[in-house]
Amino acid sequence: MQKETLGRIHSIQSLGTVDGPGVRYVIFMQGCPLRCGCCHNPDTWDAAQGAECTAEDAVARALRYREYFGKQGGITLSGGEPLLQCGFAQMVFALCHEQGIHTCMDTSGCILNEDVEKVLAHTDRVLLDIKYVTDEKYRQYVGCSLEKPLTFLKKLEEMQIPTTLRQVIIPTLNDDAESVLALKTLADAHSCVDQVELLPFRKICQTKYDMMEIPFPFADLPEPGKETMEQLKALLGDYQK
Numbered sequence: 085m086q087k088e089t090l091g092r093i094h095s096i097q098s099l100g101t102v103d104g105p106g107v108r109y110v111i112f113m114q115g116c117p118l119r120c121g122c123c124h125n126p127d128t129w130d131a132a133q134g135a136e137c138t139a140e141d142a143v144a145r146a147l148r149y150r151e152y153f154g155k156q157g158g159i160t161l162s163g164g165e166p167l168l169q170c171g172f173a174q175m176v177f178a179l180c181h182e183q184g185i186h187t188c189m190d191t192s193g194c195i196l197n198e199d200v201e202k203v204l205a206h207t208d209r210v211l212l213d214i215k216y217v218t219d220e221k222y223r224q225y226v227g228c229s230l231e232k233p234l235t236f237l238k239k240l241e242e243m244q245i246p247t248t249l250r251q252v253i254i255p256t257l258n259d260d261a262e263s264v265l266a267l268k269t270l271a272d273a274h275s276c277v278d279q280v281e282l283l284p285f286r287k288i289c290q291t292k293y294d295m296m297e298i299p300f301p302f303a304d305l306p307e308p309g310k311e312t313m314e315q316l317k318a319l320l321g322d323y324q325k
C-alpha cells in the first residue's frame with residue numbers, strides 16, 4: 085500500500101461534530117453501491133465523480149486541524165460508502181495512526197472482504213448504519229439483505245472494534261417502539277456496541293434530487309417530531325447518544 089494511493093472524494097467537513105467522537109475532519113468519499121430511499125447524499129452515488137486526492141495529501145490536510153481534535157476527535161471516513169475504496173481508506177487510517185490520530189469509519193456495512201478487514205485493523209470506531217431491523221425492508225428500501233450489515237457487525241464483534249449503531253428514524257417505516265427495541269436487542273447481543281444513535285429523517289436533500297432530476301423516493305414521508313425522537317431515544321437506556 086502506497087502513500088500515493090488515490091481516492092475519489094466528494095467533499096470535506098473540516099470541523100464536524102456529528103460523525104464520531106469529538107471534533108472531526110470528515111472526508112465524504114465518492115461512490116455507493118446501495119440506493120437507500122432516505123439517502124441525503126445521492127450526489128455521492130456515482131463512483132466516477134468527485135475529485136482525486138492521494139492518501140498522503142488527505143492526511144496532511146486533516147493534520148492542519150489537529151489542535152481542534154483534542155483527546156477524543158480525529159478523522160472520519162464517510163460517504164457514499166468509504167469501503168468501496170479500501171486501498172485509500174487503509175492508507176489514510178494507517179498514516180493517521182502513525183500520527184496518533186483517532187480513526188472512525190461511517191459505513192453501511194454492505195461490503196466485507198479481506199481488503200475491508202485490513203482497513204478495520206486501523207479503525208478505532210465504526211459508525212454502522214442499521215437502517216431497518218427486517219430483511220424485507222432492507223431489500224425494499226436499501227437494496228441489499230439485512231444479513232450484510234449483520235455479518236459486518238459479527239466481524240466487528242470478533243475484532244472488538246468499538247461500534248456505534250446508527251439509524252435514521254423514518255415515520256411509518258421504523259418509528260415504532262418494536263423496531264427500536266429490536267435495534268437495542270441487537271446492541272445487547274454484541275459487546276463491541278457501546279452506543280446507539282437515532283437520527284431524525286430530514287428532507288433538506290430534496291433539492292439535490294431536483295438538481296439531479298431524479299425522484300426522491302421518500303418525498304411524501306413526514307419528518308419525525310421532536311417528541312417522537314425523545315420517546316424512541318428513551319427506549320435505548322444506556323446506549324442513548
Ligand code: SF4
Pocket residue numbers: 116117118119120122123124125126128163164165192
Ligand atoms: S448507504 Fe448511505 S450513501 Fe449509500 S445510498 Fe444509503 S444512505 Fe446513501
